Amino acid sequence: MAQAVETYEGWYAFHDFRSIDWNQWRSLSAGEREEAVRELNEILKQYESVEENKQGSFALFAISGSKADLLFVHFRPTLEELTDVKNQFNKTRFAGVTTTPYSYISIVELGAYTIPPHVDPETDPSVQRRLKPMMPKSGYVCFYPMNKKRDGEDNWYMLSMEDRREMMKSHGMIGRSYAGKVRQIITGSVGLDDWEWGVTLFGEDPLQFKKLVYEMRFDEASARFGEFGPFYVGNYLTQEDLNALLLEGLNG
Numbered sequence: 001m002a003q004a005v006e007t008y009e010g011w012y013a014f015h016d017f018r019s020i021d022w023n024q025w026r027s028l029s030a031g032e033r034e035e036a037v038r039e040l041n042e043i044l045k046q047y048e049s050v051e052e053n054k055q056g057s058f059a060l061f062a063i064s065g066s067k068a069d070l071l072f073v074h075f076r077p078t079l080e081e082l083t084d085v086k087n088q089f090n091k092t093r094f095a096g097v098t099t100t101p102y103s104y105i106s107i108v109e110l111g112a113y114t115i116p117p118h119v120d121p122e123t124d125p126s127v128q129r130r131l132k133p134m135m136p137k138s139g140y141v142c143f144y145p146m147n148k149k150r151d152g153e154d155n156w157y158m159l160s161m162e163d164r165r166e167m168m169k170s171h172g173m174i175g176r177s178y179a180g181k182v183r184q185i186i187t188g189s190v191g192l193d194d195w196e197w198g199v200t201l202f203g204e205d206p207l208q209f210k211k212l213v214y215e216m217r218f219d220e221a222s223a224r225f226g227e228f229g230p231f232y233v234g235n236y237l238t239q240e241d242l243n244a245l246l247l248e249g250l251n252g
């Protein structure tokens, strides 16, 4: 049996994609819409204070294309907290005019491939920062789920630890050449959701997502073993941006 990689886990992650039913939203009175936005702002303030208290992280994005309109990303210490976040949000008036085209549950994961043996992940501050990451509050996001193939000779899980480590080293080198341009948060989802990992990328220029993902396609870990789900891309939304999106430009 091949050796399993030791992994370190941090915060649980909930990627909550929403589409707005604009007809339903428009059919509310102006007063009802304002009340719904007020309630929404209150809940967003709560998410902000969770982050201020370092009990999680939250970021909101507008999704491009027609797969979804909004992406709420929550990181929290426990799965129960994420379930509470969902239920509390679904009780709001705004949630009532949304549908959920996609969602993803996973947990921030670091493989032991790159953590030197003398480092204690439980106490090392830089490892802890990576396990409990704060999301950027500007720029763009790209999210997609992925697997590592289990297909005949191309079975990632049957490779030796050495081979996997070598491939992840090469993967990491490509990734690091994007330092300052793209930041990644890898979340593991084996046993939690339909794919094996969630990949969440952040950056100030969405073109760099394309450059990075394309370059990785030529690297063995992705070229031979990567299988990918749907891609979502979008830009960061402040509370003011969200209010403008929901209240402006509605005729009647």
Ligand code: VOV
Residues within 6 Å of the ligand: 005, 109, 110, 111, 112, 113, 114, 146, 148, 168, 171, 172, 174, 175, 176, 178, 182, 183, 184, 186, 197, 199, 201, 212, 213, 216, 217, 222, 226
């Ligand atoms: C921004 C760039 C970037 C950087 C610096 C980076 C570095 C690293 C390192 C050093 C390591 C290994 C240790 C660990 O931390 O686990 C990883 C691990 C991982 N990665 Fe990565 N990755 C990046 C970016 C990056 C991208 C764009 C993708 C998607 C692949 C693609 O083709 O679309 C990805 C995937 C993963 C996955 C699924 C894992 C876990 C694999 C496993 O078998 O455990 N990743 N990654």
